[in-house]
Amino acid sequence: MSTLALLLTQVVNALSQSALLFFLGVGLTLIFGIMRIVNFAHGALYMLGAFVGYSLAHWAGTFWLALVLAPLIVGAVGAAFELGILRRLYRRDASAFLLVTFGLALVVTEAVRLIWGPDALQVPAPKLFSGVVFLLGEPFPAYRLFLVAAGAVMAIAIWQALERTRLGLLIRATSQNAEMVHALGIDVNLVRSGVFGIGCGLAALGGVLAAPLVTASHAMASTVIIDAFVIVIIGGMGSFAGSLIGALLVGFVQVFGNYYLPDFALAFMYLLMLLVLVVRPGGLLGKEA
């Protein structure tokens, strides 16, 4: 394999990894930006998305239905959690959210183990993208290219939604001054439930998309929650662009680290985070220190 082809494959690999990480990070940062809540259950919901996706894909016989429905179902779970539990805690200090979402992570992880059993499950890639594409004469899984495209489309869609739509305006306004929005006669509680649901749905979308690549397993939740936090800490809590930059940095560090120095790949990611925290404690695009 030529050096150039190898490099290109690695870059596309890294981009597809970044796309998955972006779905995770953007949901987490959205929830934090608007609700000031750090959702520790994010990784568990990502995993739930993968398993629900598995069942839906088997039931309907098509991956595409799972891709649409699983995020909606997990999003509804998230919204219900906000309604039933988080809402009672808005007057308490931030550690209560950390603890209660951690509890949710445990409950979801255990529930998945009970429902789907302890083994990892294989989710087949959609037929359209199950083949290989030739890049500079080297075969490359088409599904990874699809992931890159999906990530790019979603990044643009979310950005446009935040900038252009009324809902986006509402979300940005709530993140800056919830009381003011409330005074304008808008139901802030509804915005919060919605945002928590959307954030969880985005995590689930990442989970469904990741499933054909890594199989749906229980280890997903723990590895992925750390990745997600690293991304958000690097990019800056609550910053949309920050989550994109964070996802790209972490994706590239993971893929290239795994290829060239597999023993130290994990350490690289933490070193990157450490470096950012030392230089800019609030993250690259974060506002608060």
Place this chain on the structure above:
Amino acid sequence: MRWPRALGLAFVALLIAAPFGLPAFAMTLLTELVILGLFAMSLDLMVGYTRLISFGHVAAYGLGAYASGYMLLNTSLPLPFVVILATLLTGVIAIGVGWVCTLATGVSFAMLTLAFAQLLYAIAFKWTSVTGGSDGLAGIPRRAGPMGLTLLTTKTGFYYFALACLIGSFLLCRKLVASPFGAVLRGIRENEAKTVSLGFNTRLYKIAVVAIAYALGGLAGALYAPFAGFANTELLFWLLSGQVLIMVIVGGSGTLIGPILGAAFFLLLEHQLSSVTEAWALFFGLIFIGFVLFAPEGIWGLATGWVKRREKPLAKVRLRD
């Protein structure tokens, strides 16, 4: 309020008498409880007294366990020395961990502690020559004490050793939180910016409390390895960090006693529920959420609150007399 001391002493007396009345399997459970209680209590110094929430306290446990396991397998040092050395080693490493983690605050602090624990988890897998890789260290002996003291090799002897470590650590922690140092920790818990502006270099205090908490967590791990006879990557798995955090909150944070009760509650529930249903961890998660929502003061807080409410009317009656 003389009764807490009397109650405490009675409780300690019961723990000391336990080997004479309890069957062997119950003693195993009790020994594990003592070790886990020590582990949870060490985290309380950070979570309860300083409001430094850690998601990676297994780092301390695992470090202590691997260090003591390695020394027991590869040197001829007697058990108490090994345990002390493993505790000190964990504490020294924790100074570096604390230095790095306290660069951040709040959630970032919690994530950095988790990141460090995950890093150790990865190292435990890769550094096979020292850690045994995915098999871990097995066949860790409970070696005799200095001068051929064989007491520690027996199950009962080891139980007393662990109990002494717990009681000693408890007394040490109680001294610590009641000292000027402890008063500064309370200040950091309630308003760190103000504590800085009063002239306290809070970062140094935080690094110190991380080091002490990790050292005591390391002590618990150092006891666990010879108790179980093995040390493997399970001891560094992130879920255990979560479980110990739950023990602290459910038991009652900022009380030292509470987390020990939390550990007991956790172990007994696991013991009782796991034989009945596979879903015990699910129930435990739900119970945890319930405590955060409705009883953030924990079991110990509920109990002492109940006693206080009962005492108040009595006090009034006495006043009238």
Place this chain on the structure above:
Amino acid sequence: MTDAGAALIGIAGLTRRYGALVAVDNVSMDVGAGEIRAVIGPNGAGKTTLFHLITGVVKPTAGHVRFAGEDITGLPAHAICQRGLSRTFQLTALFPQMSARENATLAAQARNPRRWLPFGGGNVFTQARRAGGAALELLGLAGVADRPAGLLSHGDQRLLEVAMAVAQEPTVLLLDEPTQGLSVEETAQVVETLSRFLEQSHVTALLVEHDMEVVFRLAHKITVLHRGAVIADGTPEAVKADARVQEAYLGGIE
């Protein structure tokens, strides 16, 4: 800066920029020992930022702060406090769940060289409790000393902050808008207590205020800030008569 040698606090060319905004613009001033100096100015004039710069909460973009002949520019906040500058905050900063006495005791503990003792500490506590209790007494808080700080009235909370600073027996007391957010009656009560205390103690004090009545009641000398820069400096009478000050306060200056 002609008498820089005699000044307790010497500020020279102090500047802080936030992007294009210059919050504090080339401020120079000297405060002599025993002086009570007020820094006044309309909202957004940079008074609080100036305090943050002096006490090390914010690092200056340019300029120097000297205290008792030593350059303290850019030192961390805790180190500056340890040199004898104790401050209060514009938005009350207390330990809400501790009693007023515990608040004052912790403040006093900060000045004990053995404040970090991880065991025992009976002497540290006795000493701190004595200093803290005396400070509470001085500011008329002895009656509420055992109440949780978070449950005190707003006026008492402001006074408690001052008491905490006083408990540290500081060389310089820095008060950031001690009457901020108080009702008229509460303001009168706090000013009354403060002026009695300042007269008795002969401490050097630097005071940020926008309530002119409070300032004229308490200060010996006044420095007026407008848009980050000093526009007047002198006795209360001189400042009152200054045309630029009147304009700034009436909103005329552009």
